Amino acid sequence: MKVSKEQAAQNRAKLIETASRLMRERGIDGVGVAEIGKAAGLTHGALYAHFPSKDALAAEALAFGLERGHRRLTAPRNGRLPELGELIDGYLSEEKRNDVAEGCAMAASVSEIGRQDTAVGERFAAGLEQMVNVFASKLDWQHPSAAQRERALTMAVTLIGAISASRAVMKAQPELADEILHAVRHTIDTIAAQPLASDEPTAVPAPTPSA
Amino acid sequence: MKVSKEQAAQNRAKLIETASRLMRERGIDGVGVAEIGKAAGLTHGALYAHFPSKDALAAEALAFGLERGHRRLTAPRNGRLPELGELIDGYLSEEKRNDVAEGCAMAASVSEIGRQDTAVGERFAAGLEQMVNVFASKLDWQHPSAAQRERALTMAVTLIGAISASRAVMKAQPELADEILHAVRHTIDTIAAQPLASDEPTAVPAPTPSA
DNA sequence: TGTACATCAGTGAACGCGCGTTCACTGATGTAC
């Protein structure tokens, strides 16, 4: 039966939100369209009124998750913007590590993305760019440079690696899982803090992100 | 038909080797037992004469891949053991990034591991420990300490994150994929080189990366 | 050394099940008059 435009838009949003959560929890390939539809309060057929394929939904779901993560990451706390150290604390917390559904969508899927549709990889790349831009601006917002970008990129993949590795060993060796978080938290500042050898690195040109 | 003990052992090894390659290429859940058996020159039924389940084979396959990676990582080159910088160069090379089947098994599966059987997570943890031990010993083999381990752990997850993130964006944004490798290569030394605040004699010898 | 036979790695059909996608149909919505 037809449904109001408003209701249809709500259903579409619910599908994306539900897919985002389930795909993070069980992997993109680990959850089926039937389950996503059911969890969103619909049948699986309804999904194809909104998206041409599961791949397309996966791309939208990843984009949704990344946008939400970005908003949370950069949201003001106690009336001011968070500092770099606070961002890292939040990202590496044990709560975020334990709650895959609420945690970083990149960390939840990083090693699956390359095997998905290119559209999914594009969303991942856009999310990584956003994260890098936030970090680079916190490193030195007045003098953004190739050096800041380089460090921000390394910090981003370090955090993604830390969370996904911590989750990987969580069931088998919980102490190691926690140790990863603490080690990275304790060490990652060296990436930001190390003084530059020569004023600017010459090796790596900074590509202009297409946003 | 029965087969000689030697042949059976060969078949078993072939199954593990094949599973290791295919699971890295297409994900642990992305490849089926039928395909693994066929690629190893057998039928899928034969697999169950050697392993109680696909999960058990996945654990063995991961262990095999990690052991092979460890051997390659630490193998002497040109008659001497590789330095830390050389290890990193090898790990972050574009060839290893492009050839999933030959690259690091941890980077290939990191975000899938947490959803697998605990046995698989155990193998991953063991592989990570090995990698950390290698790095820690290269940082300062004479004075292994908690500080070295901490840095080695951060370096390990940074490298895993770098390769898996680079692969994630490879199809969609190859330039970004390469930039990740270069940025991490250029920045990761700061983790090793940063003088320690308190708990070590300040002059931790900075490994000289081959450049 | 030769013969009889137990062993068991490997075969291939079959199991129930879930996958992504398609499609004829439903019926409330929203529009044209």
Add this chain to the structure above:
DNA sequence: TGTACATCAGTGAACGCGCGTTCACTGATGTAC
């Protein structure tokens, strides 16, 4: 404002297919005598 009807989000059965696992069977190996 009331009526007629086109639209289209959502339904649910059906599609072919591949999944992991089981199992009765095969037949060369390897052993006991």
